[in-house]
Amino acid sequence: MILVHQPDNRTDGEASLHELRLLAESAGADVVHCVFANRKSPDPSTYLGKGKVSELSDLVEQYDADLALINHAVSPIQERNLERAIKCRVLDRTGLILDIFAQRAATREGKLQVELAQLRHLSTRLVRGWTHLERQKGGIGLRGPGETQLETDRRLISQRIKHLKRRLQRVSSQRDVRRKSRRKVPIPTVCLVGYTNAGKSSLFNKLTGANVLAVNQLFATLDPTMRRLDLANHGSVVLSDTVGFIRDLPHTLIKAFHSTLEEVAQAALLLHVVDSNDDDHDVHIEQVKVVLNELGAGDVPVITVYNKIDLTGRACASEPNEAGYPTRIWLSAHTGEGLDLLVNAIQEHISWLNRQYVFHIPPQAADVRAFLYRRADVINEECVCDGAWVIRAKISDTEIGRLQSFEQFGVCSVSTETDQTMRVAL
Numbered sequence: 001m002i003l004v005h006q007p008d009n010r011t012d013g014e015a016s017l018h019e020l021r022l023l024a025e026s027a028g029a030d031v032v033h034c035v036f037a038n039r040k041s042p043d044p045s046t047y048l049g050k051g052k053v054s055e056l057s058d059l060v061e062q063y064d065a066d067l068a069l070i071n072h073a074v075s076p077i078q079e080r081n082l083e084r085a086i087k088c089r090v091l092d093r094t095g096l097i098l099d100i101f102a103q104r105a106a107t108r109e110g111k112l113q114v115e116l117a118q119l120r121h122l123s124t125r126l127v128r129g130w131t132h133l134e135r136q137k138g139g140i141g142l143r144g145p146g147e148t149q150l151e152t153d154r155r156l157i158s159q160r161i162k163h164l165k166r167r168l169q170r171v172s173s174q175r176d177v178r179r180k181s182r183r184k185v186p187i188p189t190v191c192l193v194g195y196t197n198a199g200k201s202s203l204f205n206k207l208t209g210a211n212v213l214a215v216n217q218l219f220a221t222l223d224p225t226m227r228r229l230d231l232a233n234h235g236s237v238v239l240s241d242t243v244g245f246i247r248d249l250p251h252t253l254i255k256a257f258h259s260t261l262e263e264v265a266q267a268a269l270l271l272h273v274v275d276s277n278d279d280d281h282d283v284h285i286e287q288v289k290v291v292l293n294e295l296g297a298g299d300v301p302v303i304t305v306y307n308k309i310d311l312t313g314r315a316c317a318s319e320p321n322e323a324g325y326p327t328r329i330w331l332s333a334h335t336g337e338g339l340d341l342l343v344n345a346i347q348e349h350i351s352w353l354n355r356q357y358v359f360h361i362p363p364q365a366a367d368v369r370a371f372l373y374r375r376a377d378v379i380n381e382e383c384v385c386d387g388a389w390v391i392r393a394k395i396s397d398t399e400i401g402r403l404q405s406f407e408q409f410g411v412c413s414v415s416t417e418t419d420q421t422m423r424v425a426l
Contacts, residue, residue, distance in 0.1 A: 001029040002059055005071040006037040006048065015280050019246075020071045020093065022197075027100050032063045046085060047078040057086040067091060073248070076125045093248065094121060109171045116164045123157050175262075188350055189238045190229070191264045193292065194273035195284035196244030199307040203273060203333035204241040207343070224263065231347050240267070247287045265297040269349050271342075276306040276314070276330065303345050306330045309337065316341060325349060351377065351394060358415040361389045365412050368403065375399045 001024055005017045017034060024031050037052045046053050047070065056068060067089050068082070074092045083090045091099075098118050105111045192200040204210060208227035229239045240263055264270065272288060274281050285304070292298055309316060309332045316338030319328040326345035331338025356379070361369050369389055372378060376395035384390055395403075 001031050001067045001069055002056065002063065002065045003031055003034045003069050003071065004037065004048070004052075004056065005034070006039055006042065008072075015283075016071060016247075020069065020096075023093075023096055023100065024069055027096060027103065029067070029069075032065060033059055035059065042072075042074075042078070045078065046082045047072075047074045048082070053082065053085050060086050060088040069093075069096060079125065097246070097249075109168070112164055112168050112171065116161065116168065119157050119161050119164070123154065123161070126153050126157075187236060187238050188268035189226075189240055189263060189266065190269045190271060190346060190350075191240045191242055191267040192271045192273055193242055193264060193288060194244060194305075195275065195281075195288055196246050198244065198273045198275040198278075198284075199333045200244065200273045201241055203271075203305070203307060204239065206333050206336055206339060208239055229346075231343070231350065237268075237346070237350060240264075245288050245291045247283075249291055261295050264292070265295050265300070267297070267300055269346065270297065270300050270302045271346075272302050272304045274304060274306050275308055277308045277311040281306075301349060302327070303342070303349065304328045305342060307333050310335050318345060356392065356394050357400075359389070359391045359393065360413045360415070361391060362412070363387045365406075368406055368412055371399075371403060371406065375402070 003017065003020055003024065005020065007016070017036075021031055021034070035052065035056055037048050039049055039052075043049055048056065059065070060068065065088060068086060068091070070082075070090065070092045072092060073094050074082075074090070079090050079092065098114070098121055101114045102118060105114045192204055194200050204225070204227070208229055210225065210227050224243070225241045226238050228236050230236050242261065242264060270292075272285070274285060278284065289298070292300075304327065306314075306329065309330050314330055316332070317330045318326045318341045321327045325348050326341070329338060329342050329345055331342055333339075359368070359372065369391065372391055372393050372395070376393040376399060379392045379394065381392075382390045
């Protein structure tokens with residue numbers, strides 16, 4: 001494979017080309033040469049200028065390459081013309097990412113989403129194929145408009161896309177049913193997001209004890225994984241590991257994976273994992289913010305987690321915002337250093353979701369008292385003359401729902417700590 005990069009004003013040439021090489025290696029390609037092209041604007045016919053097309057053609061023949069990879073999105077016409085000129089198959093950045101996703105998809109929904117994105121991408125590129133076939137014709141008296149092979153392919157792809165959309169709609173409906181079930185006893189969802197290969201899966205495994213694939217590879221994790229994470233005095237949260245983002249993430253992928261990524265937009269908290277050992281991590285942070293805004297998750301609270309401090313030599317640390325809540329954490333998912341700071345930060349943010357209650361618990365409801373000490377953040381406790389307990393605690397709606405399953409909860413009265421205390425006898 002030969003890599004071709006033509007920098008523009010939005011990208012750093014060396015960094016972008018390095019990322020393209022990592023993508024190619026993640027797809028299993030053997031990179032034999034890299035070509036840099038300098039041009040103010042892409043050629044409308046072949047994307048590259050005539051001189052670079054000639055140079056690329058010679059390199060393809062010299063290295064006997066079977067694929068030229070363009071580090072940008074190219075139009076179908078440019079792709080076709082370039083293939084004809086260099087006598088070699090041409091693939092753009094979007095096609096490469098789709099190929100990687102096709103390799104990594106494991107779940108039924110993931111495979112459907114990737115196939116849908118591939119077909120949408122392919123439907124715009126049929127112009128390069130079947131051009132040798134003319135419109136079907138009959139003999140004398142049998143001539144008619146017929147149907148070209150190109151039209152047949154477009155029709156078949158359109159039918160397949162409609163079929164995939166229907167299947168994904170059923171899967172999305174099932175996901176909505178599960179989401180509604182969680183809302184009945186609402187458990188906060190905390191999503192791991194970030195640039196690909198920032199260490200999200202390694203951090204996910206450390207926090208939950210899961211065994212998600214975690215390797216030094218772009219887009220190693222594709223299908224989302226969810227695990228329960230217990231927090232001391234704050235109940236439980238659902239921790240979700242999502243697909244990594246990348247600059248210029250194809251919109252066909254964002255659209256196809258929208259039902260999966262809805263979890264990000266509806267999360268109570270986002271953990272934005274950053275590779276602190278990457279010189280371009282500031283650029284990657286901005287790229288992730290762009291994708292989050294496209295998903296409608298721009299307003300979700302975020303803790304920025306600077307991972308891989310074992311490679312930078314920096315000590316673990318926690319940095320609060322003006323309100324005193326930690327919003328930046330430095331840690332190492334590999335060594336586990338600083339994980340306690342992250343868990344504490346999650347607890348503090350989740351406490352925002354917890355309302356403060358005063359529980360009046362009679363002696364016969366000791367199970368309720370024990371539950372509060374296990375699952376709530378108890379602020380103080382008093383004993384009154386009749387032997388009852390008066391407990392002031394912060395507790396989430398999740399745990400209130402669980403409390404209602406206690407028979408003893410029926411003899412307990414609760415005050416909601418608001419601007420005006422309201423007593424509710426249950």
